[in-house]
Amino acid sequence: MAMEQRQELKQAEKTEVANYFNGTGFDRWNRIYSESDDVNKVQRNIRIGHQKTVDDVLAWLQERGDLSAMSFCDAGCGVGSLSLPLAAMGAGSIAASDISAAMVAETKRRAADAKLDLSRLTFTTSDLESLQGCFHTVICLDVFIHYPQQAAEEMVRHLCGLTQESLLVSFAPYTPLLAVLKRIGQLFPGPSKTTRAYTLREDGIIKAAMGCGFEPIRSKLNQAPFYFSRLIEFKKI
Template sequence: MPTAAKTAAEKAEVKTYFETTGFDRWKRIYSDSEDVNKVQRNIRIGHQKTVDNVLVWLQEQGNLQQRSFCDAGCGVGSLTLPLAQLGAGSISASDLSAAMVQEAERRAAETGVKPGQISFLASDLESLRGRYDTVICLDVFIHYPQAPAEEMVRHLASMAERHLIVSFAPYTPLLALLKGIGQLFPGPSKTTRAYTLREDGIVAAAAKAGFKPMRRSLNKAPFYFSRLIAFERG
């Protein structure tokens, strides 16, 4: 199958998963629900570490009230909602899954987010448009092979005025081995394809768009590995 067609097919599979079987599973993972297994609990812990890192970095940058943000791949609002509560000027939150976006909207209403502070949109990353002070994309590239992920980094960077923050599962021999072992467990309802990415390729893609890495973090818990990089326009 040609690369473009393969990528489109995989994206359709991810969309279907997160609007059916995967929606309930990931809604529980990204919540306080006790109805999660050990693997899901560790993914929750790891993802929260990544979100917490981003929130600390953004606060250190300062001036949140005067900045606009794009949370690309917002899921159920794990980053969007606390960022809004910190007083972010405006946030555009989008996700491939309409079900995830609806859940994020519901949670925003529950937390009393100021009307108009967040605009929600069901959209794939490729279709996003606009200009923002800061564009953030967390734990989304695990669904993209290396070449499409690098292209997406360039696209997201084109929307960012000053800051770009991304996270991804970094390629290492150990993770490659774990991924191979994971593929021994069948069941398309349990997961979608997972990709590890080479960090030098992601950094090079951002550099082509005029961004340089300023901060890095590796967040991990059992069954969760995420390289977080904050770029600034140089």
């Protein structure tokens, strides 16, 4: 495939994701990542699984001790599931960014409602590849499910270039069982469909980070019905 065609496909993926999360997807995921009872069984289990991943990240970060001198980038912040508790823990600064302006606005609203120190938070609407800055730690949770393998690996390499110390990412890992479930799900189109969902090969994600001078130091697989996510922490060598 020619470079121009690849760029067009990549931009189409980004546009699809942005339009979804600025439209019907915003209401759906805003409810999932809240305490609302207006969710079905599948959505409730996704909420539980995602919270497990967030809790693991927060626990790993707490092991570092005082976070007040550290800067963080929450790449693909959604509605602030990670940024808000990280701010409450006293993180020095947090750059919360998402491809969806609606998601970023909701993160800012929730931060204000929680009476967090907004001087420690910055809010930006951006896709992952357009993010700029230099941070102690970059974190990207459950975002790569919206992108195919090659695009996700390119995003990993870009995020590595933004961090001085560590990178934490989570994604839906490829397994034969998930591949079968995905094919079955594609047979039943309907209003519950979201954007295309991709499972990624873990070795590709690791290779992309290692090529940028990062090594994996720990990982964990979180599972709940309808939620599978591999969390990996990379440290700069």
